[in-house]
Amino acid sequence: MCGAVALVTAVPLLFVVGYAVSVGWDEAWRLIVRPRVGELLVNTTELTLGCMLLCAVLGSAAAWLVHRTDLPGRKVWHVLLAAPLAVPAFVTSFGWVSVTGAVEGYGGALLIVTLAYYPLVYLPVAATLRGLDPALEETARSLGLGSWAVFARVVLPQLRPAVLGGALLVGLHLLAEFGALQMLRFPTFTTAIYDQYRSAYDAQAANMLAGVLVACCAVLLFAELRLRGRRRYARLGSGAARIAPPARLGLWSAPALLAVLGVVALALGVPLASLAHWLWVGASTAFPIETLLRTTGTALGLGVMAALVTTACALPVAWLAVRHRGRVASTLERSTYIGNSLPGIVVALALITVSIRFVQPAYQTTGLLLAAYMIMFLPRALVSVRAAIAQAQPVLDDVAHSLGAGTVATLRRVTLPLVAPGVAAGAALVFLAVVTELTATLLLSPTGTHTLATQFWSEVRDVDYGAAAPYAVLMVLISAPATYLLTATARRST
Amino acid sequence: MTGLTIRGLTKNFGAVAALAGVDLDVPARSLTAILGPSGCGKTTLLRLVAGFTTPDAGTIRFGDRLVSEPHTAVPPQRRRIGYVPQEGALFPHLRVADNITFALPRAARRSRDRLAELLDLVELDASTADRYPHELSGGQQQRVALARALAPDPSIVLLDEPFSSLDANLRLSTGRTVAQALHAAGATAILVTHDQDEALSLADQVAVMRAGHLVQVGPPGTVYATPADPAVARFVGDAVLLPAVITGRTARCALGTVTVRDGSADGRAQVLIRPEQIEILDGGPGVPATVGAVTYFGHDATVTMTLQPDGPDITARVTGTRTPHPGSSVHLTVNGPATAFPALASTASS
Numbered sequence: 001m002c003g004a005v006a007l008v009t010a011v012p013l014l015f016v017v018g019y020a021v022s023v024g025w026d027e028a029w030r031l032i033v034r035p036r037v038g039e040l041l042v043n044t045t046e047l048t049l050g051c052m053l054l055c056a057v058l059g060s061a062a063a064w065l066v067h068r069t070d071l072p073g074r075k076v077w078h079v080l081l082a083a084p085l086a087v088p089a090f091v092t093s094f095g096w097v098s099v100t101g102a103v104e105g106y107g108g109a110l111l112i113v114t115l116a117y118y119p120l121v122y123l124p125v126a127a128t129l130r131g132l133d134p135a136l137e138e139t140a141r142s143l144g145l146g147s148w149a150v151f152a153r154v155v156l157p158q159l160r161p162a163v164l165g166g167a168l169l170v171g172l173h174l175l176a177e178f179g180a181l182q183m184l185r186f187p188t189f190t191t192a193i194y195d196q197y198r199s200a201y202d203a204q205a206a207n208m209l210a211g212v213l214v215a216c217c218a219v220l221l222f223a224e225l226r227l228r229g230r231r232r233y234a235r236l237g238s239g240a241a242r243i244a245p246p247a248r249l250g251l252w253s254a255p256a257l258l259a260v261l262g263v264v265a266l267a268l269g270v271p272l273a274s275l276a277h278w279l280w281v282g283a284s285t286a287f288p289i290e291t292l293l294r295t296t297g298t299a300l301g302l303g304v305m306a307a308l309v310t311t312a313c314a315l316p317v318a319w320l321a322v323r324h325r326g327r328v329a330s331t332l333e334r335s336t337y338i339g340n341s342l343p344g345i346v347v348a349l350a351l352i353t354v355s356i357r358f359v360q361p362a363y364q365t366t367g368l369l370l371a372a373y374m375i376m377f378l379p380r381a382l383v384s385v386r387a388a389i390a391q392a393q394p395v396l397d398d399v400a401h402s403l404g405a406g407t408v409a410t411l412r413r414v415t416l417p418l419v420a421p422g423v424a425a426g427a428a429l430v431f432l433a434v435v436t437e438l439t440a441t442l443l444l445s446p447t448g449t450h451t452l453a454t455q456f457w458s459e460v461r462d463v464d465y466g467a468a469a470p471y472a473v474l475m476v477l478i479s480a481p482a483t484y485l486l487t488a489t490a491r492r493s494t
Numbered sequence: 495m496t497g498l499t500i501r502g503l504t505k506n507f508g509a510v511a512a513l514a515g516v517d518l519d520v521p522a523r524s525l526t527a528i529l530g531p532s533g534c535g536k537t538t539l540l541r542l543v544a545g546f547t548t549p550d551a552g553t554i555r556f557g558d559r560l561v562s563e564p565h566t567a568v569p570p571q572r573r574r575i576g577y578v579p580q581e582g583a584l585f586p587h588l589r590v591a592d593n594i595t596f597a598l599p600r601a602a603r604r605s606r607d608r609l610a611e612l613l614d615l616v617e618l619d620a621s622t623a624d625r626y627p628h629e630l631s632g633g634q635q636q637r638v639a640l641a642r643a644l645a646p647d648p649s650i651v652l653l654d655e656p657f658s659s660l661d662a663n664l665r666l667s668t669g670r671t672v673a674q675a676l677h678a679a680g681a682t683a684i685l686v687t688h689d690q691d692e693a694l695s696l697a698d699q700v701a702v703m704r705a706g707h708l709v710q711v712g713p714p715g716t717v718y719a720t721p722a723d724p725a726v727a728r729f730v731g732d733a734v735l736l737p738a739v740i741t742g743r744t745a746r747c748a749l750g751t752v753t754v755r756d757g758s759a760d761g762r763a764q765v766l767i768r769p770e771q772i773e774i775l776d777g778g779p780g781v782p783a784t785v786g787a788v789t790y791f792g793h794d795a796t797v798t799m800t801l802q803p804d805g806p807d808i809t810a811r812v813t814g815t816r817t818p819h820p821g822s823s824v825h826l827t828v829n830g831p832a833t834a835f836p837a838l839a840s841t842a843s844s
Contacts, residue, residue: 001803276678395583398546401570402577413596417587 005313009375013344015350016214019207031208035194040209041092041170044188044216047181048174052167054114059121060163062263065256066260067129072253077260079484082119084267086483088436088453089456091472095271098278098465109186115178115267116172121166128162134245160412167477175217176343176437181462188437193322194346197443199273202355210346221341248326275351275469275476281282281468291455292470297453300478301364302441303434306373307381307427314381314426322389344439345370349443369444376440377433386424432482436475452456496557496649497682503552505538512538514706515552519700520650522557525676525683525758527693530703530732540652541705544577545570556649576643576651576681581659582635584627590638591623608744612641616673633664640672644679646704651676651683665689669696690730694718704724704763713746718768720755720833727766727833729738732796734772734808738765740834748801749808751830752779758834765832769796772810773827774818781824783808785818799824 020028031037043342066077084092093112096103103112103378132155178190189209196206249256252486351372355363362368390417400410438453452471461469498520505513512535520526540549545556545567554562561568570577585592594612595603599619602608606623613620616637620667627635636656645650656672673696676683693700694714700712703723710722721727724735738747740763745754747765749772754765768817771782774797790798795817797810802823810826818824827840 013810332758391586393583396585398544398570399577399579399583399585399642400596401546401573402544402573403572403642404571404654405597406569406571414585 003269005317005378008371008436009311009378011354012347012350012375015354016207016211016346019353020211023204023208026085028208031205032212037209037212040187040189041212042168043044043106043186044175044213044474046106047113047186047188048171048216050110050115051117051174054110055118055121057168058114058118058263060125060159062118062260063122063125063129065260067126069249069252069256070275071249071256071260073454074256077264079321080268081122081260083264083480084116085123085485086270087116087178087268087476087478087481088438089113089173089177089181090265090438090453090457091390091475092116092271092454093180093183094460094468094472095466096276099270099274104185105420106186109181112184113177113180115263117170118263118267119165120173121170124166125159128159128352130253132158165224168220171220172217172224175213175220176345176439178345179457180342189216190343190345192368192437193349194443196384197349203349206349214346217341224341233263258367261299272476275355276471278465278469279473281467287470288467291450292474295452295455295471296474297454298449299435299475302369302373302451303431305366306377306434307369307431308368308436310374310377310381310430311423311427312387314378315423315481316384317378318382318385318389323394327448342376343371344437345443347375347442354382364446366446366449368440369449372440372444373434373437374428376437377430380429381435384422384426384429385419388419388426391422392418415494426433428482428485432479435478496559498650498684499553499555500539501553501555502542503539504543504550505535505542505547506550512704512750515544516706516708518701518708518711519750520684521807522681522682523677524698525673525685525696526699526701527685527687527697528701528703529687529693531688531729536688536703536708537643537764538656540654540675540684540686540813543650544575544652545573551753555801570781574646574649576640576648578636578639578643578651578653578656580655582627582632582639582656584635584638584642586627588627588629589623590618590625590627593627593638594623597643607691608645612645615644615678616641617671628779631664632660633668637670637675640675644675644681649682651681653683653685655687658687660688664697665692668763674697683774691750694730700730702729704729721766724764724766724835727835732769732809732811734769735835736767736806736808737837738832738834740762740765745832745834747808747832748781750799751825753831754834755831759836760838763834764837765834767828767832769809769811771829771832773807773829774799774810774812774816775825775827778825780827783824783826785820785822785824788820790814790817799826800827 022030026039062081065071065375066074066081069078072127092115096108096112102108136154136158140150145153177188177191178194182191182194189212193206193209193213255443291473351368352363355368376386396414396418397410405413419453436453437452438457439450441451441454442457445451450458451476456468456475457469459465498518500516500518501514503516503518504511506707516535516539518526518539525812528539530536542549544563545562548567549562549564551564553560554572561573571815579730579840582591586597588596591606592603593608594609598608609623610620613623618634618641619638622630622634622638627638631639640651640653646816657669660668669692670734685693685697691784699711700714700717702717704711705727710717710726718730719725721730724733727733727735734749736747738745738752740754740760742751742760743756743758743761744751745758745765749767752765752767783799783801786798786800786807788798791813793816795812795814797806797818799810800807808826812818
């Protein structure tokens with residue numbers, strides 16, 4: 001079972017490697033070493049590194065202001081700063097592009113993807129800041145260090161895993177980003193692959209570009225794995241950590257408030273205001289209630305099915321990883337993480353090619369689409385399910401047995417109640433990701449199947465912003481409560 | 495409540511023999527402590543009694559009922575045992591009341607009588623019933639774990655190092671509460687521990703375990719005063735072991751002539767003297783010594799001394815009100831009988 005799951009998740013990678021091998025060195029070299037590829041490589045690298053750096057700075061600074069200073073209204077700011085997670089990047093992008101054409105090109109793209117992705121750094125850094133033991137800072141002070149020295153030598157090193165981890169996640173998201181960048185007319189590997197495949201029908205060039213993109217992902221993934229391996233708990237010893245007294249901003253309160261307000265206005269205010277505007281414009285002309293309901297139904301249905309399938313696949317893998325630790329188990333678990341770092345476009349290309357060649361009937365079916373979702377979002381489910389299963393320690397089974405509960409009763413009264421919340425959270429994460437997924441859905445959805453995201457996309461392509469807005473609003477509305485809950489759990493668990 | 499009878503119990507993990515033919519009788523309504531260092535097999539023994547694992551050979555009887563022999567074992571849920579693991583392992587998703595009544599039939603779970611009775615038994619306030627485990631201190635969690643184990647009137651209660659995660663003060667008071675509760679419930683209990691103070695102070699019977707064997711089983715006083723061998727002597731308390739020559743009921747050793755227990759063989763031997771048997775005098779009879787380090791604990795103190803003229807160093811335990819000054823000259827005598835062991839090729843004091 002676990003082997004089958006691992007095998008399915010490995011399909012895209014096997015495809016890319018297999019393709020490169022089958023094409024042969026000379027042909028691969030000819031396809032890769034071209035001015036166009038060089039240009040894409042520069043664009044992609046520039047944007048990815050620039051955005052990672054900006055997100056690291058912006059996310060960390062915002063986290064520090066909200067969690068370690070006496071900034072007024074910190075609770076509200078925390079929710080507002082995490083909220084852009086509920087707005088898909090291509091919707092943020094739409095919000096800006098539909099208002100001004102000035103954001104097209106590198107500068108605009110950098111601004112928009114940073115605004116869309118900085119919460120990925122903000123949330124882990126905020127969690128780490130809250131979990132820091134103030135005793136460490138007090139000890140540093142007692143050793144004669146000033147405020148800045150304490151920050152640089154004690155706080156910053158402890159934040160490093162969170163900042164780096166968050167930034168690497170931003171990088172992986174950016175390599176996979178398609179919708180936002182296509183809308184901003186900023187060509188990267190992902191958009192180029194899509195164009196090659198859709199417009200030029202040049203599968204060979206598309207596959208080769210995918211290979212280079214996967215190599216870029218591998219660099220980030222390798223960095224991430226190394227970081228994950230070295231990460232340690234921030235706090236040793238028992239007892240509850242005290243909350244550190246907040247730093248006084250004094251005269252800096254006003255500029256700090258303005259800065260945070262600025263970030264929220266740009267990341268949340270502009271896209272939402274723009275959406276509201278286009279909703280108003282669209283509503284005055286036509287409001288295709290029937291299409292809206294149908295696409296919403298499709299998106300929700302796909303989301304629920306994908307959540308069920310993915311969580312069902314995550315359960316045995318997580319069980320094996322937690323209860324039967326060992327090399328095989330951890331290799332299986334690791335291998336499933338690769339899927340998440342492969343861009344949706346690569347997963348889609350791989351599944352299309354593999355299905356056409358080996359399982360023709362599967363091509364253009366909902367099953368294939370669900371398989372793509374499973375490959376892409378299995379790690380999200382795994383993280384939650386794993387943590388949940390770790391909660392249900394084997395000793396609790398022993399105790400339940402000793403108290404007269406048989407296998408079934410133990411499952412019903414102990415294991416399930418303990419595991420259920422985490423499994424549900426994992427399913428919710430997958431659901432959320434599927435409802436707003438664009439790239440793989442565009443390429444894989446069966447003819448006639450339209451989700452909120454793909455319908456939105458086709459309206460935007462026809463430059464009918466008013467007609468596109470309702471779909472975007474629906475996606476944000478569906479994502480918002482789950483995102484809020486997720487940031488709330490992050491708050492509790494630290 | 496029933497007693498427990500174990501015969502020839504053997505369990506191997508791969509090539510490692512965790513238990514090698516253990517025999518043990520636990521009388522009904524008594525507490526037996528299995529004492530041993532980590533890795534000696536004591537937890538394996540407990541898990542076999544509980545039925546979480548099955549033995550390779552040997553039998554386990556609860557009273558007259560055979561619960562385990564190779565290839566046929568009663569599953570743990572039908573053995574009517576109470577199990578208190580390390581750290582308590584309370585069900586984190588259930589309140590204290592639901593934890594304690596977990597094993598009771600559905601109707602009995604609603605009635606609060608049994609719950610109140612059990613909370614009272616483990617000396618917990620009735621207000622803790624509605625709390626979640628994470629809201630309790632470590633000692634309270636252990637008491638809830640015991641109440642949960644006692645709730646269905648088990649035939650045997652098994653405690654697996656239940657106090658090791660508690661700090662020293664709490665360990666003592668929780669241990670006493672637990673022992674009293676077990677006694678009040680008339681439970682037959684096995685306590686696995688590596689802490690000799692815990693074993694000696696709480697148990698009616700101590701079974702010392704080493705490398706998969708039970709090396710000595712007896713009342714705490716017997717195990718302490720007449721250990722089976724020098725290693726057991728050192729494990730259950732501080733020990734002064736000196737080479738000696740025995741004639742009849744006396745032994746000559748570095749601390750002079752001391753009496754030994756009946757039945758000691760004449761000739762070269764090794765004698766065990768407990769530090770609290772050594773009396774320190776300012777003058778008069780006894781062996782001269784020079785006081786070295788004094789470690790003061792308040793209620794008592796340990797004094798390290800060098801016997802004159804040329805050693806060895808020995809340690810005595812004295813009450814806190816009568817500590818000598820470091821560097822002073824004293825005389826030592828031994829109170830009460832020493833225990834003799836066969837001589838080793840090279841004997842040394844400890």
